[in-house]
Amino acid sequence: MMVLTSLSLAITTVSAVGSNQNDMGTSGDLPDQLTSPTTIPNLIFTNSISGTGELVSSTDTTDYLRVSLGSNEGIAVELSFDSADDFDLILYDSALYMIYESWMNNPETATTNGSSTGGMVYIGIYANSFGPTSTGTYNLTIWKFNTGSSTNGTTTQNDIGITNYDLPDSTTLLQADPYWPVNFVGAAPLYSGVDNAELDLNGDNEDWLSFTLDVNDGFAFEISYSSFSFNNSSMVTNDFELAIYDSSMNMIDASAGNNPEYVTTNNSATIPGGSVHGGTIYVQINRYSGFGTYDLEFWVWSTTSTGGGPGSNGTAIPSPCVSNNAVPDILEPNDDAATATLASILPIYCTGLSVDIDAAGNANEDYYEIEMITGVTYYFNLTFSHANGDIDARLEDSSGSSLSFNNFASMSSSSDNEAAEYTATSNFTALFVAYHYSSFGSTGAISNNYDVEISTDNPGGGQTFQEIDVVMNNLTNITLEMSGLIIGDSYSYEYVQFFENG
Structure with a gap:
């Protein structure tokens, strides 16, 4: 820190040139x-x-x-x-x-x-x-x-919007609290929205919550908070910690020193002694230093949900998703809803894709099928050179009815690249469609290449589902395909064979 008793400034007359600044x-x-x-x-x-x-x-x-x-x-x-x-x-x-x-x-x-x-x-x-x-x-x-006397963060608390309520400070108090556990059995997928609670310097060092879930549900929890607070006009660094535990109080995941802090059942394999939750999740927020309010939000999803949706027989996004001379558009065919690329496992990023208009004026469009979840915002980005052709995009539901993005009806600017977002208000199957809008007066077939990125406002921009597909190849052979699995996931299957006489 540098402290001066006087300050002499040499001011230039430079003016701003940043485009469209706000x-x-x-x-x-x-x-x-x-x-x-x-x-x-x-x-x-x-x-x-x-x-x-x-x-x-x-x-x-x-x-x-x-x-x-x-x-x-x-x-x-x-x-x-x-x-x-x-x-x-x-x-x-x-x-x-x-x-x-x-x-x-x-x-x-x-x-x-x-x-x-x-x-x-x-x-x-x-x-x-x-x-x-x-x-x-x-x-x-x-x-x-x-700058006067400090309350040390001991103002009357209204945790999670309940007047004069402080979240339980221990598991003992949690067990006796009538608000907990909150029952989410059968509720997945679910997003909580953002709420808030408070920790203070007067013995409120922990907050506890609990939830009951289906045994196959996944769970994630996040807190964020101000970097510092003030005690008698002195700045205090805030450091809150977060952990989740299973029904037997074995730790599943923990986060400290990050802000926001994020934990999930997907990380259970990384914690010694960790386990699946067994139907109950316990959440602990710990005050390591500082005090004050924090925002909290959580997600519940079913690990037995499908990621492909009911309409498409298309293929999933490959990894890496990069087209080349040998495979000029790695996602083809995905020209309609029936062959739409399965894009529910997010984020995705694919390069070297193409859309075109043939000599007869027929458009080759690219379809992406996305299982959308209530409360999640989805981000769509197309990158291309407009000079080579105008690429636009639209959003539809599974019946083909048009949906409007958050701020406009479709992605249809007259410049390089397109970007839009959409916030789902229900759980449904959506189709994102990229297409070549015009040939700028040219005759004959014309095409343009683009890159696509789809992500969400979930932590890391992601969205994940687990899926098991069963295909009967012939009378004696079947194929089981598991997708969306991560470290720590488990699955089981039972095979029964029988014959009919006659």
Whole structure:
């Protein structure tokens, strides 16, 4: 940390050139200089605010914003950015004297930490260097805190939205709590949405939850939280830990030192003594250091669900999914719903694919079948050169009826690449269809190549199902095919042969 009693600034008149910037939701580029402090955007908020911004090499290397504070308020700021970049963070008081500087870290963190601010704090974000492929994007979070006496996080708790309720602090209290376990037998697939709870410094060091599931259900749980909290105006680092246990209290999975922390029954083979859950999952959130609220969300899915859906006889995504001269489009044939590529196991990324229009004007479209789950957002990206032909895409249900993406009806821009997202409001089978829109007045057959990526907002962008397919080859021979299996999964089958007389 560097503290100066005075500050002399050499200000240049560089202006921003970042295209379509919306720094911290201001619909433009944040100012690059401090020569007119009153024109710098003043962020108005309570508790905290988060947003993104952008710096541009050589032309927009500085962003400024300000926050107005009451006489008993302070702020803390966290700046994160691409690992290839090097951005710095500085706080100034109302007279533009430096309060705090953070550099050579990622994220950078800075706080007024009891310093006199004069009622206004200016925040400077500086680009020291950019990586070779940098987009210049940064994430910024600002917290306000009271510089008076601290409550040590012991404000009245309303865990998981229940008034004056604190989640059980031990397994003993959990067993006696009428809210637990929550019964999800027969409910899969299920996504909880985001809720929140709190840990404090007054003996609330743990929170416990429990759920009953079908024995074949999978389960995942995630928490996220602020990187630090404030105790008597001093900054405290937060570190919460997460673990899940089976019905016999054997640990299945654990996560610490990450944020967000994520655990899943899929990892049971990695924990000594771990096991399948046996119908009950116990969740433990532990306060290693710090205090405060955390967000929580969880997922339940059936490990006996199918990943292909009812409509397609197509093939699954190969690995690697790369076309070449010998196989120019590795996913063909997938020209209609009946032969759609099975794309429910996500994420997928395939390169060198193609769509075309033949000399007679017939379109060769590419179909992808996706089993969608309520509450999950699906992301679709097509990468191609528009100069070689316009590739668009649409979304349909299994009956062929059109579905609209979240912000527009179809992926149909007039430039390179296409991107869209869709949030499922029910469990159903969807078809994502890529196609060649036009030949730009050319005659004869024309085609264009593209890459496709499909992912979700689940941790890691993934989605997984387990499937067992049985094919009767002849009277004495069958084929069993298991897909979507991961380490730790188990399965069984029974084979019975009988003959009819006559």
